[in-house]
Amino acid sequence: MDFLLDPNIAYLILLGGVVLGFLAIVTPGTGMLEVGSLFCFLLAGYAVYNLPMNWWALFLLVLSIAPFVYAVQKPKREIFLGLSIFLLVIGSVFLFAVDGWRPAVNPLVAILSSGLVAVFLWLIVRKSLQAASVRPTHDLDALVGQTGEARTTIHEDGSVYVNGELWSAKSGSVISVGSHIRVVRREGFVLVVEGFS
Numbered sequence: 001m002d003f004l005l006d007p008n009i010a011y012l013i014l015l016g017g018v019v020l021g022f023l024a025i026v027t028p029g030t031g032m033l034e035v036g037s038l039f040c041f042l043l044a045g046y047a048v049y050n051l052p053m054n055w056w057a058l059f060l061l062v063l064s065i066a067p068f069v070y071a072v073q074k075p076k077r078e079i080f081l082g083l084s085i086f087l088l089v090i091g092s093v094f095l096f097a098v099d100g101w102r103p104a105v106n107p108l109v110a111i112l113s114s115g116l117v118a119v120f121l122w123l124i125v126r127k128s129l130q131a132a133s134v135r136p137t138h139d140l141d142a143l144v145g146q147t148g149e150a151r152t153t154i155h156e157d158g159s160v161y162v163n164g165e166l167w168s169a170k171s172g173s174v175i176s177v178g179s180h181i182r183v184v185r186r187e188g189f190v191l192v193v194e195g196f197s
Contacts, residue, residue, distance in 0.1 A: 007096040007104035010047030014092055015117050017041040018061075022121060025072060026128040051104070052097050060091030072129060085121050089114040143167075143183050143191060150179045150195070160193055169193045 003009055017040030024033035048058070064087035071080035093114060096104040103110065148162030154175040160167050162183060169191045175181060181193040 004043055004047050005050055007047075007051060008106050008109045010044055010051065010096060011092060011105045011109065012113060013040050013047070014044035014095065015113055017044055018088055018092070019117055019121065022068060022125060023128075025069070026125050026132075048095070054094050054097045054101060057091045057094040057097075060087045061095065064088040064091060072125075078126060081122065081125060085118045088121075089118055140186055140189075144185055146183050147196075148181055148183070148193075150175050150177055150181050150193075153177055154181070154193065160191060162191065167191045171195070 004013070017037050020033050020037035020040060024037055027033070064084045066084075067080040067087070068084035071077040071084060093105055093110045094101070094103050098104045143162060146162050148160050148167075150169075151159040151161050151166065154160065154169050154171045155173070156170055158169050158171070158175070160169040160181050160183075162181075168189060169181070171181075171193050173195070175193065175195040179195045180197065182196055183191050184194050185192045
């Protein structure tokens with residue numbers, strides 16, 4: 001575990017944990033990002049515990065979470081995302097210290113990795129937030145009121161052709177094949193329809 005005490009390795013692991021953590025906030029789901037982030041933070045925590053560090057840099061790292069969460073909550077808050085990335089980069093570069101304040105991380109490693117992380121977070125997080133706020137292009141509730149054609153006899157079950165697609169359907173009365181139908185409501189992926197002339 002001595003390789004973890006190299007400030008450059010610890011810095012890269014810390015950045016990896018932050019990136020995975022931010023992605024987990026933006027795209028929750030499987031839990032894999034959360035587990036990966038926690039694992040990276042545990043490894044980086046070992047280095048933080050054993051290496052000299054700047055407490056103000058750790059404060060900046062923790063502080064970077066607040067503008068990030070604020071930026072994620074509503075669209076059009078890119079300035080807060082930028083502030084969060086800035087605090088993250090400064091805090092992580094200066095976290096491991098030499099002579100009390102100077103960063104122990106190699107400047108080339110710090111510049112390259114911080115730049116890549118900043119660009120990655122800016123692009124990926126912004127696009128993820130934009131995708132989450134877009135209304136679905138296929139709104140199933142828009143099917144209510146649409147007309148179509150019965151492709152099978154419909155009563156307890158059947159098939160109808162509505163809006164260019166074949167749907168499962170049911171009706172309160174028997175509707176014969178080829179009849180015109182109107183969608184009354186939707187029950188999951190089953191359309192409740194009625195016949196009309």
